[in-house]
Amino acid sequence: MAAPLIKICGLSTPATIDAAVAAGATHVGFVHFKPSPRHLSIARAADLRDRVPAHVKTVLLTVNMEPAQTSDIIQTIRPDVLQLHGQEAPEWLQVLKEHSDLEIWKAIGVKDQASLEQAQRYKPFAHRLLYDAPAGALPGGNGLALDWGLLGNFRHEAEWGLAGGLDAGNVAEAIRQTHAPLVDASSGVESERGVKDPDKIAAFCEAARAAMTALPG
Numbered sequence: 001m002a003a004p005l006i007k008i009c010g011l012s013t014p015a016t017i018d019a020a021v022a023a024g025a026t027h028v029g030f031v032h033f034k035p036s037p038r039h040l041s042i043a044r045a046a047d048l049r050d051r052v053p054a055h056v057k058t059v060l061l062t063v064n065m066e067p068a069q070t071s072d073i074i075q076t077i078r079p080d081v082l083q084l085h086g087q088e089a090p091e092w093l094q095v096l097k098e099h100s101d102l103e104i105w106k107a108i109g110v111k112d113q114a115s116l117e118q119a120q121r122y123k124p125f126a127h128r129l130l131y132d133a134p135a136g137a138l139p140g141g142n143g144l145a146l147d148w149g150l151l152g153n154f155r156h157e158a159e160w161g162l163a164g165g166l167d168a169g170n171v172a173e174a175i176r177q178t179h180a181p182l183v184d185a186s187s188g189v190e191s192e193r194g195v196k197d198p199d200k201i202a203a204f205c206e207a208a209r210a211a212m213t214a215l216p217g
């Protein structure tokens, strides 16, 4: 199988970026969304971005951001990936895809089979669909899991990833059920809300890598 892809999201300090990189994360995520306990200002995210080595991709997470602000923020932070985690329209993704060389990921709250099928309308405009639990107090980052059985039984025709409530204790089972090529954790690698824990990051990456490399084919 392809190399396991592991994203650690909501990082906010140099030490936890270093911990994610040392643990073998392939992607690190910064959240720019004021209501989030993981929110980073543009200046802080740009500063931390310089800490990320070239072999690890920087993901910038935004929620329903205005187009003009999106263009400013992309130029300042220079992410590799833009993760859209709100109600962004497919047409807006199309514009972004056509006018930037960023990877565009669309996060989708998966409630049932119908929502999974509806999400496929983003396929032509997103480089990856990121399946998460439906929105709770926040649009994501709530530590809630979706029904993994829905993904295991789905015929995937787009690149995709699994997010939502993953931690070192459940990620192997999530991968076994879904065969996710990319897993993404935020709440599950924190010691308290918004505070990342280097030991939990290391344990998550190790468990995810072991489970992904054990998949057949």
Ligand SMILES: O=C(O)c1ccccc1N[C@@H]1O[C@H](COP(=O)(O)O)[C@@H](O)[C@H]1O
Binding pocket: 009, 010, 029, 031, 033, 036, 037, 038, 061, 063, 085, 132, 138, 139, 140, 141, 142, 143, 144, 163, 164, 165, 166, 184, 185, 186, 187, 188
């Ligand atoms: O992390 C946040 O605060 C956040 C805010 C708004 C939208 C998404 C957010 N987080 C992303 O949601 C998924 C799942 O997170 P969790 O592991 O369940 O906490 C992940 O991509 C987070 O980065």
